Amino acid sequence: MTIVASDAIALSPGSSEPGIGPLLRRWREQRRLSQMELALRADSSARHISFIETGRSRPSEEMVLRLAEHLDVPVRERNALLLSAGYAPHYSETPLTDPSMGTLRTAMERLIKGYEPYPALVVDALYNVVAANRGIMMFLEDVPKHMLAAPLNVMRLSLHPQGLAPRILNLREWRHHLLAQMDRQIALQRSSELRALYEEVAAYPVPDAPDHADSELDEPVAYFALPMRIAHDGHALSFISSISTFNTPMDVTVAELAIETFLPADAATVKYLQTTDM
Incomplete structure (x- = not known):
C-alpha cells in the first residue's frame, strides 16, 4: 500500500x-x-x-x-x-507530485515495498507521511479514523492517547526518544511549525502501559538499540528504527524527505511477521 x-x-x-x-x-x-x-x-x-x-x-x-x-x-x-545576501535561491523546491519527481517517487515506492513484510515509510520535514508500505498497516489496526486523516503525522499517531501510544509497551522510553529526535532537528533548523508540533505532542498525556497476553515474544531479549515494543493481537513485537536521507540533495523537497524502516529486533518478531497475513 x-x-x-x-x-x-x-x-x-x-x-x-x-x-x-x-x-x-x-x-x-x-x-x-x-x-x-x-x-x-x-x-x-x-x-x-x-x-x-x-x-x-x-x-x-x-x-x-x-x-x-x-x-x-x-x-x-x-x-x-x-x-x-541579495542573491537568487540556489535550490529549487519541486512538489513531490510534479512529473519530474516521477523517478524519485517510483524508486521510494519500490524501496519500501521491497522491505515488506517489515514496516517502512517516507516522511517529510514535519513527519507527515508521504508513502508507506503494507507493513505499516499492522500499526494502524484499531486506530480511530480521525487519527488517520490526511496528512497522517507520525509523531501525532505515535504519541496521541487515541493513536499508538496505548499499544506501545515501552511508551515512556520511546516517547523520550521521539521527543529528543525532534529536539535535535529543531536545533538544526529554524522551523516554527516543527516547534509547534513538538509542543503539541509533548503535552499529550502519557497513558499507562497496556496489558498484553504472554507469548513467546515476551522472553527476555538483549537488544542492541532501543526498540519500539508494540502490542499486536496478543503479541509483543519489537522493532529497531533506522532513518535514511538523501546525500547532497539539490532540491528542498528532496532534502526534507526521510525514509524510516523498522527492523525486527528479535527472531520471534521476524517469525511472527513472516507467518502473519497483513
Whole structure:
C-alpha cells in the first residue's frame, strides 16, 4: 500500500531578516563555532567573517554557499541566506507530485515495498507521511479514523492517547526518544511549525502501559538499540528504527524527505511477521 500525502511543507522562511550578517552569526553561534574556526573551515579569514556578520562586507554567492556548507545549514535555509545576501535561491523546491519527481517517487515506492513484510515509510520535514508500505498497516489496526486523516503525522499517531501510544509497551522510553529526535532537528533548523508540533505532542498525556497476553515474544531479549515494543493481537513485537536521507540533495523537497524502516529486533518478531497475513 502506498499513501501519498501533501507536498513538501513550507518551513519558516527567514526572508524577513535584515541581512545575512545576523543570520550567519546566528547559525555560527548555534553550531558553537568561533569566527576563527569557521574561517579556517571555509578557507577564509576571521576578519572577513567578522565583516560579513557586521554588514561591512557583502559575501559572494560562492562564499555564502561555502559558509552554509561548513555550518551544516539545511537546504531550505541556505536559500534564505542567499536571499538575505541579495542573491537568487540556489535550490529549487519541486512538489513531490510534479512529473519530474516521477523517478524519485517510483524508486521510494519500490524501496519500501521491497522491505515488506517489515514496516517502512517516507516522511517529510514535519513527519507527515508521504508513502508507506503494507507493513505499516499492522500499526494502524484499531486506530480511530480521525487519527488517520490526511496528512497522517507520525509523531501525532505515535504519541496521541487515541493513536499508538496505548499499544506501545515501552511508551515512556520511546516517547523520550521521539521527543529528543525532534529536539535535535529543531536545533538544526529554524522551523516554527516543527516547534509547534513538538509542543503539541509533548503535552499529550502519557497513558499507562497496556496489558498484553504472554507469548513467546515476551522472553527476555538483549537488544542492541532501543526498540519500539508494540502490542499486536496478543503479541509483543519489537522493532529497531533506522532513518535514511538523501546525500547532497539539490532540491528542498528532496532534502526534507526521510525514509524510516523498522527492523525486527528479535527472531520471534521476524517469525511472527513472516507467518502473519497483513
